[in-house]
Structure formats: structure tokens, C-alpha cells
Amino acid sequence: MFILNYSCSAPTEQPAVSETNVNDTIFSPPDTSTIPDDDFGAMVRYGRDLIVNTAYYIGPEGVAGHYLGNKMNCNNCHMDAGTRPYGLNYFSTHARYPQYRGRENKILTLAERVNNCIERPHLGKPLPLDSKEMVAITSYMKWLGSNVPVGQRVKGDNGVELQYPEGAADPRNGESVYAQHCASCHGPTGAGVMDPWNKTYTYPPLWGMQSYEAGSSMHRVLKMARFVKANMPHLKANWKNPVLTDKEAIDVAAFVNDDRIHARPVVRPEEAGYPNIKTKPIDYDKGPYADPFTEEQHKFGPYQPIIDYHKKKGLPIVF
Numbered sequence: 001m002f003i004l005n006y007s008c009s010a011p012t013e014q015p016a017v018s019e020t021n022v023n024d025t026i027f028s029p030p031d032t033s034t035i036p037d038d039d040f041g042a043m044v045r046y047g048r049d050l051i052v053n054t055a056y057y058i059g060p061e062g063v064a065g066h067y068l069g070n071k072m073n074c075n076n077c078h079m080d081a082g083t084r085p086y087g088l089n090y091f092s093t094h095a096r097y098p099q100y101r102g103r104e105n106k107i108l109t110l111a112e113r114v115n116n117c118i119e120r121p122h123l124g125k126p127l128p129l130d131s132k133e134m135v136a137i138t139s140y141m142k143w144l145g146s147n148v149p150v151g152q153r154v155k156g157d158n159g160v161e162l163q164y165p166e167g168a169a170d171p172r173n174g175e176s177v178y179a180q181h182c183a184s185c186h187g188p189t190g191a192g193v194m195d196p197w198n199k200t201y202t203y204p205p206l207w208g209m210q211s212y213e214a215g216s217s218m219h220r221v222l223k224m225a226r227f228v229k230a231n232m233p234h235l236k237a238n239w240k241n242p243v244l245t246d247k248e249a250i251d252v253a254a255f256v257n258d259d260r261i262h263a264r265p266v267v268r269p270e271e272a273g274y275p276n277i278k279t280k281p282i283d284y285d286k287g288p289y290a291d292p293f294t295e296e297q298h299k300f301g302p303y304q305p306i307i308d309y310h311k312k313k314g315l316p317i318v319f
């Protein structure tokens with residue numbers, strides 16, 4: 001969770017460390033050749049393998065247990081095994097947990113946070129906290145961030161910043177962006193492309209019942225737009241050389257995540273979350289909110305008036 005202008009929130013909220021007060025060079029994670037040749041190193045290696053080949057190990061037909069409800073891999077979003085700058089990496093993840101989380105309104109351990117992603121977007125059931133797989137995943141994250149000071153952020157560990165358009169996001173324009181820049185891989189129906197063995201995806205889905213759930217972070221327009229701007233189209237765009245403009249990234253995220261056009265698994269009622277509504281992200285599309293703006297405006301914008309209102313009232317601004 002990324003909080004700007006931290007002012008008032010749950011008393012246990014960790015103060016935000018913004019990108020402006022971190023070192024100027026992009027964090028560079030250790031090379032895999034430096035993974036130690038001991039028991040810890042074996043867990044780190046297995047953890048990395050689980051991030052990349054998640055469906056193979058713990059997917060619906062997984063060889064190490066059936067936990068995920070879909071065949072996506074962590075790596076589809078946490079790209080390059082969680083080592084890609086501005087690609088939802090795990091650089092500082094281990095250093096920042098346990099951490100207050102607004103959805104649960106409590107402090108979560110890193111293992112509990114991993115289970116959040118297994119439950120949603122993966123539609124799964126939680127890994128036992130003491131399972132070999134959970135220990136492996138958190139060991140890998142610890143190794144990856146071993147040079148990050150406890151509690152800190154590092155440059156490149158968050159999404160890129162976007163300039164918000166004055167008006168609302170435009171899903172119709174997003175549809176043309178999608179046809180031009182995305183459909184060749186993710187498919188005209190957004191269903192992605194399975195590998196020839198039907199084990200996982202060559203190109204992961206963006207909507208439909210096999211895709212990520214509503215209410216997961218990727219379902220938020222700004223969160224997704226920040227990811228897409230720095231990473232998609234795959235193999236062409238990176239944070240230094242994006243292909244899409246900020247507006248195109250926001251519009252295509254609005255198109256993909258528009259529930260009036262596209263079906264996807266719905267939020268399970270027990271997962272609605274945010275008992276303290278002040279901690280809801282600005283672009284979360286289900287009320288109630290601590291401000292008077294509609295669900296539609298929270299989802300599609302214009303976002304700036306919401307941000308200005310939060311500033312004025314001293315409400316947290318969460319992304």
C-alpha cells in the first residue's frame with residue numbers, strides 16, 4: 001500500500017516513505033549465482049521457482065498441492081521473478097512487513113500478505129503458514145531484499161507516477177489502445193493464451209472467469225495503469241521507454257477493468273474488507289467511502305478532485 005501525505009489514519013499505520021527520500025539509483029537485487037549453497041539457499045531457489053512456475057506447483061492441478069483457483073503465475077504480474085524495476089517487484093517487500101493493511105484493518109505478516117494474493121487475484125485458498133512452500137516464498141523475498149534496510153523503500157520498488165487526465169478515464173479510447181497494443185498477445189476476448197500442455201499461460205488473461213478477481217489490486221484502474229505504462233506491451237515497454245502515454249495507460253486499464261463490458265470473478269462477500277473506510281484506495285470501486293464521491297468517480301476519475309478533497313479534510317490518500 002502506498003500512502004501520500006500521510007496525515008490521519010488508523011493509529012498503527014506505518015508512516016509512508018515516498019520515492020523522494022530514497023537513494024537516486026534503481027535498486028539492483030543480488031544475482032541468483034550468489035544464492036548460498038546451504039539449506040537456506042535451497043529454500044530461496046524453491047521460492048523463486050514457485051514465483052515463476054506457481055501453477056505447476058500449487059495451481060488447480062499442482063504437484064505440491066492444490067491452492068490456486070486459476071492457472072496464473074505470480075510472475076505474470078510480479079515480473080522477472082519479482083526483480084523488474086517498476087514491475088511489481090519484491091525488492092523491499094520483506095523489509096516492510098509486518099505492516100498495517102487497510103483491507104483487514106490489522107497488522108499482517110509477510111506470509112499473510114502472500115496469502116492475500118493467493119486468495120485474490122488467484123481465487124485460491126491460503127497456503128498453511130508453516131508449509132514448505134510459504135517458507136520458500138518468504139525466504140526468496142528475504143534473500144532478494146537482503147540489502148534493503150528494514151522498513152525502507154528503494155528506488156524502483158513501486159509503480160511509476162502518472163499524470164492524471166483532467167476528465168474521467170475513457171474506456172472507449174481504451175478499447176482502441178487495446179486493439180492496437182494488447183490484443184495480439186492477450187487476445188481479442190482478453191482470455192489470454194494457454195501453453196500447449198494446458199498447464200499455465202503463454203499470455204495471461206486480462207478478463208473472463210479465469211482472470212484476476214474484482215477487488216484485487218490489478219482491478220484498480222490507477223494501480224493497473226501504473227503497471228501497464230512501465231511494462232506493457234511486453235518486451236517493448238519498460239519504465240525508461242514506455243510505449244503508452246499516461247492517458248492511454250489509464251484508458252486501457254479502464255477498458256480492461258470495466259465491469260459493464262467484461263465479466264470476471266466477483267469479490268467474495270467475506271473479502272469485502274476495509275472496515276475502516278478511510279483506508280480505502282482512491283481508485284477502489286466499491287463504497288462506502290469517507291468522502292462524497294461516487295463509486296463511478298472513484299473507479300474512472302476524474303481523480304484529482306478526490307485527492308484534493310482528501311488533502312483538505314486531512315484524510316489519508318491511499319493508492
Ligand code: HEC
Pocket residue numbers: 001002051054072073074075076077078088089090092093094096110113114117118121122137212217218223319
Ligand atoms: C494479477 C496480478 C497478480 C498476481 C498474479 C499476483 N499478484 Fe501479488 N500483487 C499484485 C499487485 C497489483 C500488488 C500490489 C498491491 C499494492 O500495491 O497494494 C501485489 C502485492 C503483493 C505483495 C505485497 C508486496 C509489497 O511489497 O507490499 C506480495 C507479498 C505479493 N503480491 C505476493 C504474490 C505472490 C506470492 C503471488 C503468487 C502466488 C502473487 N502475488 C500473484 C498483483 C498480483
Ligand code: HEC
Pocket residue numbers: 075076077079080177178181182183184185186202203204205206212218224228232233234235244252253256
Ligand atoms: C508481446 C505480447 C504482449 C503484449 C503485446 C501485451 N502483453 Fe501484457 N503480458 C504479456 C505477458 C507474457 C505477460 C506475463 C509476463 C510474465 O509472465 O513474464 C503479461 C502480463 C500482463 C498483465 C499482468 C498479468 C495479467 O494477466 O493480469 C497485465 C495487466 C497486462 N499484461 C496488460 C497488458 C496491456 C494492457 C497491454 C497493452 C497495452 C499488454 N498487456 C500487451 C504479454 C503481452
